[in-house]
Amino acid sequence: MSLLDLNALTVRRGECPVVDAVSLSVRAGECVGLIGPNGAGKTTLLRAALGLLPHEGFASLAALPAAARARAAAWMPQNREIAWPIAVEDLVRLGRMPHGTRLSAADHAAIDGALSRMGLDSFRRRAATELSGGEQARVLIARALAQDTPLLLADEPTAGLDPAAQLATLDVMRTIAAEGRGVVLSLHDLSLAARYCTRLILLDRGQLRADGPPAEVLNEANLAEVFHIRARIHHTPEGPFLQPLSRLDPLS
Structure with a gap:
């Protein structure tokens, strides 16, 4: 089942395409990593896919009415500033807004499950603004999880988290x-x-530039041409481990 379809999605900044005719689909059961160097267009693509930026081409989510879109996809942006001293549980509860304003048993179960998954049970009554930056990031991830949508889009969800929290997330x-x-x-x-x-x-x-299994996408040619690095790829029981060795001159 396809949850997101993009066809020739293009976003321009003036005459310059920041996202240039990208076509892809995301299906249920996939955990898709969007990678590329700084300025590659990752954030722009995600925002345009959700209809948050003007674009050309087709994006299935952007074509939906706003209420239906909020039930189809949850969005976690890079900006994670929490401005109000709201209790953690109340902030996570905001993720249930697309499903109605009266809390049901299903709503409570989704909120409890999201808090538990992100290791936040003991933080329920804490003001979110009193938490560290990494803890606030976990709260906002929990809010997106509580939305309980078929698709979750997250822009750098591990940024600012310590190694254990990155792995847990x-x-x-x-x-x-x-x-x-x-x-x-x-x-x-x-x-x-x-x-x-x-x-x-x-x-x-x-x-x-590439779309496929990690072992195919993270090859020496792509690492050199796109990331401008020479790297060694170690295959371990836990999965591939990439060790950058040196920077390459992009003009060479």
Whole structure:
């Protein structure tokens, strides 16, 4: 079952395409890593796919009315500032708004499950603004999980988290994909992307350069041409581990 379809999706900044005719689909059960260097167009692609930016081409989510879109996909942006001293549980409860204003047993179960998955049970009554940056990030991930949508889009969900929290977060993402939902994550850590994602989409200067299993996408040629690095790929029982060795001159 396809949860997201893009056909020739293009976003322009002036005359320059920031995302350039990207076509892809995301199906239930996939944990998709969106990778690429800074400025490749990852955030722009995610925002345009949700209809948050003007675009050309087709994006299935953007074509939906806003209420239906909120029930089809949850969105976690890069900006994670929490402005109000709201209790953690109340903030996570906001993820249930697309499903109605009267809380049901299903709503309470979704909120409790999201708090538990992100290790936040003991934080329920704490003001979110009193938490550390990494803890606030976990709260906002929990809010997206509580939305309980078929598709979750997250822009750098592990940024600012300590190593244990990064692994815990990606364990959750992989698990909900295995349960039958779809997940799309933009990630900068290529080793984590290779380990946790079933599929990688590689963007470079707004164009789709590769789309497939991690072992196929993270090859020496792509690492050199797109990331401008020489790297060694170690295959371990826990999955691929990428060790950057040196920077390459992009003009060479």
